[in-house]
Amino acid sequence: MSYARVLCVGLVGVTGHVVQVEADLAPGLPAVVISGLPDSALHEARDRVRAAIVNSGQRWPNRRITLNLLPATLPKFGSAFDLAIAAAVLGGSGELPLVALDGVAILGELGLDGTVRPVRGVLPMVAAAARAGIERVIVPVDNAAEAAVIPGLRVRAVDTLHRLVTYVRDGTPLAAPPPADPPAAPGGPDLAEVAGQGVGRRAVEVAAAGGHHLALLGPPGAGKTMLAERMPSILPELDDEAALEVTALHSIAGLLPPGGRLLRRPPFQAPHHSATVPALVGGGSGLARPGAVSLAHRGVLFLDEAPEFSKGALEALRQPLEAGRVQLARSHGGTEYPARSQLVLAANPCPCARPAGDASCECTPLVRRRYLGRLSGPLLDRIDVQVTLLPVRAAELMDAAVAPESSATVAARVAAARRAAAERWAGSGRRLNAEIPGPQLRQPPWRLPAADTRELRGRLDAGSLSARGFDRVIRMAWTIADLDGRARPDGEDVREAIQLRTGERV
Numbered sequence: 001m002s003y004a005r006v007l008c009v010g011l012v013g014v015t016g017h018v019v020q021v022e023a024d025l026a027p028g029l030p031a032v033v034i035s036g037l038p039d040s041a042l043h044e045a046r047d048r049v050r051a052a053i054v055n056s057g058q059r060w061p062n063r064r065i066t067l068n069l070l071p072a073t074l075p076k077f078g079s080a081f082d083l084a085i086a087a088a089v090l091g092g093s094g095e096l097p098l099v100a101l102d103g104v105a106i107l108g109e110l111g112l113d114g115t116v117r118p119v120r121g122v123l124p125m126v127a128a129a130a131r132a133g134i135e136r137v138i139v140p141v142d143n144a145a146e147a148a149v150i151p152g153l154r155v156r157a158v159d160t161l162h163r164l165v166t167y168v169r170d171g172t173p174l175a176a177p178p179p180a181d182p183p184a185a186p187g188g189p190d191l192a193e194v195a196g197q198g199v200g201r202r203a204v205e206v207a208a209a210g211g212h213h214l215a216l217l218g219p220p221g222a223g224k225t226m227l228a229e230r231m232p233s234i235l236p237e238l239d240d241e242a243a244l245e246v247t248a249l250h251s252i253a254g255l256l257p258p259g260g261r262l263l264r265r266p267p268f269q270a271p272h273h274s275a276t277v278p279a280l281v282g283g284g285s286g287l288a289r290p291g292a293v294s295l296a297h298r299g300v301l302f303l304d305e306a307p308e309f310s311k312g313a314l315e316a317l318r319q320p321l322e323a324g325r326v327q328l329a330r331s332h333g334g335t336e337y338p339a340r341s342q343l344v345l346a347a348n349p350c351p352c353a354r355p356a357g358d359a360s361c362e363c364t365p366l367v368r369r370r371y372l373g374r375l376s377g378p379l380l381d382r383i384d385v386q387v388t389l390l391p392v393r394a395a396e397l398m399d400a401a402v403a404p405e406s407s408a409t410v411a412a413r414v415a416a417a418r419r420a421a422a423e424r425w426a427g428s429g430r431r432l433n434a435e436i437p438g439p440q441l442r443q444p445p446w447r448l449p450a451a452d453t454r455e456l457r458g459r460l461d462a463g464s465l466s467a468r469g470f471d472r473v474i475r476m477a478w479t480i481a482d483l484d485g486r487a488r489p490d491g492e493d494v495r496e497a498i499q500l501r502t503g504e505r506v
């Protein structure tokens with residue numbers, strides 16, 4: 001027999017597609033031809049596979065070998081096809097009877113010595129195999145725990161090509177994946193550790209409940225970072241669909257923690273202000289790596305010292321934050337990753353970053369305006385909650401009578417508010433107040449009574465608030481009512497929302 005076919009899985013964005021690797025061996029001048037839209041890594045696969053086969057003690061067929069990856073129209077990235085290609089070549093040359101691999105998807109990169117190396121994106125690949133009705137997969141040993149997360153599949157692990165050969169030829173059993181770790185106890189920083197900061201705590205709670213983007217302004221030492229880091233602790237756990245998406249993105253980035261579990265907590269990403277554009281939005285050769293904005297999908301993207309990010313970086317973030325996804329240009333068509341994260345940014349009022357009231361600050365009002373102005377166009381306009389924090393005074397810290405609320409207490413209110421909003425907007429396919437289009441909120445039955453929005457309309461007429469800002473205040477007013485367990489916002493909620501938007505007392 002001079003033809004063989006082996007199943008593998010390719011990724012386009014986070015979506016896996018079953019790929020058939022065909023090998024045809026014909027008499028003629030020894031050569032290897034690969035067809036089916038291969039990227040450069042696939043061409044290198046030819047040399048890797050050849051060396052791996054020879055160094056595993058197998059015979060490399062000296063014939064004309066045609067490798068075809070189907071469907072041909074599907075772009076194929078990365079090195080996960082190596083092991084399937086090796087099996088197809090050995091099957092096609094008659095070295096290996098492939099009956100044992102019937103209906104089995106095989107993933108893995110080969111080293112020149114025949115070791116099977118882990119690949120990125122195994123979780124979404126295996127999930128796609130299961131959706132396509134495949135019941136058995138063989139994966140690199142280092143990816144076995146991750147593959148076993150997908151239910152209903154028989155996962156087996158290999159560490160070398162030789163191991164695969166002896167399994168196929170002699171039936172020598174392959175290793176099963178390790179048992180999954182028990183679910184981790186919820187940990188991480190807790191709001192109970194933040195004393196005082198009434199305004200900041202309220203802003204974080206409202207932002208979490210409504211899905212609003214949040215800007216924390218204020219001098220160093222005001223607790224901006226402390227509050228931002230605690231945002232995930234008050235967000236609800238991810239549901240099955242979201243957990244699978246988030247875990248898949250971290251799998252593609254090669255950043256999945258060991259343990260073989262879905263990521264259930266909303267992720268928190270805090271890229272440094274020196275981060276490159278690819279680190280923020282994704283990129284790289286082969287299988288594109290998701291950037292921070294996608295790794296924060298369904299979680300929090302925190303930009304500390306936001307004005308220090310390069311203009312290009314801030315500009316690159318604008319479109320993904322608005323669209324909820326990132327488009328990456330590739331040589332064979334684009335790749336798209338989801339990027340629906342909640343933005344939290346922190347900024348000092350001036351570039352010298354001295355504490356509030358420090359006499360040595362010589363920044364002029366113009367310098368200060370320019371500094372925050374770096375954020376205004378691209379990002380600040382899209383941020384609902386904008387509050388200024390002041391350093392906590394000693395009196396607040398010493399006030400032992402009021403113990404700060406824990407994350408668990410606040411999370412319960414946030415969860416209830418989110419449930420109320422999801423129920424209200426159920427018909428629109430949206431869940432969070434921050435996602436509701438402005439026109440919908442300005443029309444019956446959701447339009448608020450004129451008396452409750454008088455102050456707001458005044459600001460719009462006076463030009464101190466944009467039309468976009470108007471809608472943002474209304475959205476936050478709904479969130480404030482949801483947090484309080486009331487069916488509709490009143491004038492008081494609108495007033496608090498104006499404060500959260502402008503930082504002014506009204």
Ligand SMILES: [Zn+2]
Pocket residue numbers: 350351352353354361362363
């Ligand atoms: Zn200054």
